[in-house]
Amino acid sequence: MIDSKTKLLGLIGHPVEHSLSPLMHNSALRDKGLNYVYLAFDVHPDKLKYVVEGAKALGTFKGFNVTVPHKVEIIKYLDKLDREAQLIGAVNTVKIEGDVALGYNTDxxxxxxxxxxxxxxxxxxxxxxxxxxxxxxxxxxxxxxxxxxxxxxxxxxxxxxxxxxxxxxxxxxxxxxxxxxxxxxxxxxxxxxxxxxxxxxxxxxxxxxxxxxxxxxxxxxxxxxxxxxxxxxxxxxxxxxxxGIGMLVYQGALAFEIWTGVKPDVEVMKKAVESNLY
Ligand SMILES: NC(=O)c1ccc[n+]([C@@H]2O[C@H](COP(=O)([O-])OP(=O)(O)OC[C@H]3O[C@@H](n4cnc5c(N)ncnc54)[C@H](OP(=O)(O)O)[C@@H]3O)[C@@H](O)[C@H]2O)c1
The missing domain is CATH 3.40.50.720 (NAD(P)-binding Rossmann-like Domain)
Incomplete structure (x- = not known):
């Protein structure tokens, strides 16, 4: 149930309406009994600059995945990058910790x-x-x-x-x-x-x-x-x-753990993805 303690996670990209990440993450969050909800946000490239500041300001927004076309552009709005994100030069996962936005790459x-x-x-x-x-x-x-x-x-x-x-x-x-x-x-x-x-x-x-x-x-x-x-x-x-299902699931599972500190059940994530494919 969504209540006043529910924390927010999400995906930012453009477009995002066909993404399976909300299904995959919400299934895993429910399975672990974590009070979070994961939503997809269609963010136009012109508006990307507001996302990180907005997430920090909201407080309950704990992190998000980043997909095409924002994976490189997002970097200039982040405070710190982990080693992989620095090496690859792209970010697919952002964690918001108070006033600090950290970039990771789990792909x-x-x-x-x-x-x-x-x-x-x-x-x-x-x-x-x-x-x-x-x-x-x-x-x-x-x-x-x-x-x-x-x-x-x-x-x-x-x-x-x-x-x-x-x-x-x-x-x-x-x-x-x-x-x-x-x-x-x-x-x-x-x-x-x-x-x-x-x-x-x-x-x-x-x-x-x-x-x-x-x-x-x-x-x-x-x-x-x-x-x-x-x-x-x-x-x-x-x-x-x-x-590509395995990569989708494992990059997501690594992001899930970065945000929540909990290892998700990858079989639950896989099932959520597979039940929505041809
Ligand atoms: N399983 C997962 O978790 C996962 C994660 C990320 C991406 N993917 C998949 O990986 C694929 C690539 O994604 P991306 O984000 O890397 O895309 P991208 O950054 O847009 O790169 C597209 C690449 O494909 C090439 N390409 C595009 N159309 C082509 C064509 N008609 N013939 C030959 N080469 C073509 C491009 O070559 P040029 O340089 O010549 O344009 C470029 O190298 C997508 O199918 C995506 O769904 C899967």
């Missing part, structure tokens, strides 16, 4: 946890990241800590810039290239573009799926639909396939 670790849940510890592997946008950035930074990473993108210059930035910051070699890459040379392929996402579910994948074979793991960060054309083609060729 990279969330993706690693989802991948490791399926295939065990991922270290020293040859990984291809497809895309150089926000999600690719978080995933590539995380995986490059202890794996050999190559980034490919439709606009190859962006892949080059991201690879160079990661190489510089982590002091590790990161490769780059275009979408004509031979995907069959990699042990793990992580797809981080929106191609194949609902409602354009039949669009051809951006890489040559013919090269996928049974020794590979193919992860698609898309969670709607659960099985994209890329994952369907990869499965047909015997590869291990992983969709």
């Amino acid at each position: 990279g670790l969330g993706a690693r946890m989802a991948l490791e849940e399926e295939i065990g510890k991922v270290k020293g592997r040859d990984i291809l990241v497809i895309g150089a946008g926000g999600a690719a950035r978080a995933v590539a930074f995380e995986m490059a800590k202890d794996n050999k990473v190559t980034i490919v993108n439709r606009t190859p210059e962006k892949a080059k810039l991201l690879a160079e930035e990661i190489s510089r910051k982590l002091n590790r070699e990161v490769g780059y290239g275009d979408l004509n890459v031979d995907v069959g040379r990699y042990e793990i392929v992580i797809h981080a573009t929106p191609v194949g996402m609902y409602p354009h579910v039949d669009v051809k994948p951006v890489i040559d799926v013919e090269r996928i074979h049974s020794g590979m793991v193919v992860m698609d960060l898309i969670y709607n639909p659960r099985e994209t054309v890329l994952l369907r083609e990869a499965k047909k060729r015997g590869a291990k396939t992983i969709n």
Whole structure:
């Protein structure tokens, strides 16, 4: 029940109406008996500057997730960033502590946890990241800590810039290239573009799926639909396939713990997401 002690959490993005985060977080909050409510806020980029000050002023607003297009822009309104957010240069979780707004990034670790849940510890592997946008950035930074990473993108210059930035910051070699890459040379392929996402579910994948074979793991960060054309083609060729639900759940679970200090039940979160997908 919502009462005068209820605390507020939320998501800010533009748009947000299709987000599954409110369902996922409210299910987990209810499951743990925590007196919070999580809402989605469609914040126009022009209004972003008011959000952090407003949240601090309200007092009961304890934190929020940040999604497209605000993940980088929000940084200038925050007081402190944790190590991951500083490294990645983007924030997906903000915690409000009195008059201090702290920025975190749980996307990279969330993706690693989802991948490791399926295939065990991922270290020293040859990984291809497809895309150089926000999600690719978080995933590539995380995986490059202890794996050999190559980034490919439709606009190859962006892949080059991201690879160079990661190489510089982590002091590790990161490769780059275009979408004509031979995907069959990699042990793990992580797809981080929106191609194949609902409602354009039949669009051809951006890489040559013919090269996928049974020794590979193919992860698609898309969670709607659960099985994209890329994952369907990869499965047909015997590869291990992983969709984006795990990453969504784990990045959310990490944020939940940052705000509440309580570890949520990831199975409850997963069920809430899955019951609302195709
Ligand atoms: N599971 C999760 O928790 C989770 C979390 C975050 C994101 N995601 C998913 O990850 C995907 C990417 O999100 P994002 O936030 O990184 O988006 P973004 O920042 O807008 O980046 C989009 C990337 O996709 C590429 N791209 C876009 N359209 C393309 C096309 N038609 N052909 C080839 N490449 C194309 C872009 O290439 P250019 O540089 O050439 O434009 C860019 O590299 C989305 O599907 C999103 O739903 C999932």
